């Protein structure tokens with residue numbers, strides 16, 4: 387490519403803004419699409435990430451870009467379908483959201499696959515707090531597409547020494563990791579909020595990896611993907627990092643705040659909330675046992691309290707570790 391890559395970022399929330407900054411750092415000309423109409427400016431977008439100014443390579447607009455070499459969709463999962471309706475099918479599309487569509491039980495690329503059957507599709511996921519990526523701190527993630535060569539080519543458009551994008555040809559495993567880790571993070575936060583201890587949290591995170599691997603396998607992904615950046619990597623970050631919105635939602639629930647009230651108090655989207663029941667349904671349809679996801683779904687629905695939740699998990703039979 388002789389010109390700088392043109393990268394369109396759809397969604398000017400925390401993650402979209404951070405990805406726009408990263409794409410500019412990688413040398414691209416960037417258009418950042420913001421939903422809010424009228425005069426978009428750095429001043430409107432940046433309060434979410436204080437301390438970072440938008441460089442001149444980034445233009446912000448409420449009009450969808452018509453031309454791009456790559457399109458990054460960085461909106462909340464439950465709005466992906468609506469927002470994608472306005473996106474032109476002019477370039478490979480990368481889903482940067484993490485979750486399952488509640489109304490359909492579909493993963494991001496299944497939603498996009500229905501809408502853009504002829505486009506190259508990929509997913510970007512991994513342990514990445516937006517504010518750190520925006521600041522240019524070192525981080526790594528994975529970009530997965532069905533075609534390994536495409537995945538590497540697209541990852542190269544965004545990779546810099548401080549944002550290391552590994553390629554993968556297991557988009558299903560990567561999406562399951564990204565969706566499920568937010569649910570596990572709610573459980574981890576609740577464990578700490580209820581003062582069950584750090585041993586309990588470590589056990590919960592580790593056992594959830596088995597759960598996620600089973601689910602990934604049943605949905606057509608590879609279990610080993612869950613031991614990579616989009617699995618263990620993101621679990622480590624989100625289940626221990628106090629900046630995680632999903633963890634903070636769980637923490638408040640564990641301290642006794644009703645789920646709805648805890649969610650209302652959060653700034654930004656905690657994807658695990660809508661994803662927990664959707665993922666549970668998906669797991670049941672595929673005959674996969676997912677005790678952690680089931681417990682979080684019940685906690686969020688208010689059908690059990692924290693004491694019931696810990697009893698449910700602690701009363702399960704203790705078998706062979708890797709049975």
Ligand SMILES: NC(=O)C1=CN([C@@H]2O[C@H](COP(=O)(O)OP(=O)(O)OC[C@H]3O[C@@H](n4cnc5c(N)ncnc54)[C@H](O)[C@@H]3O)[C@@H](O)[C@H]2O)C=CC1
Nearest residue numbers: 398399400401402461462463465483484514515516654655
């Ligand atoms: N914030 C982070 O550190 C990271 C977030 N992600 C993922 O990126 C996705 C977006 O998250 P954030 O940027 O953090 O969200 P955010 O909470 O910062 O921003 C929400 C975005 O959703 C838009 N929005 C709100 N209501 C809407 C509606 N009714 N219709 C259409 N758009 C609406 C807002 O305009 C804004 O762009 C999520 O799936 C999240 O899991 C992934 C990695 C890191």
Ligand SMILES: O=C(CO)COP(=O)(O)O
Nearest residue numbers: 512513514515630631632
């Ligand atoms: O996905 C994230 C980090 O990889 C962000 O996590 P939260 O949405 O829980 O803040």
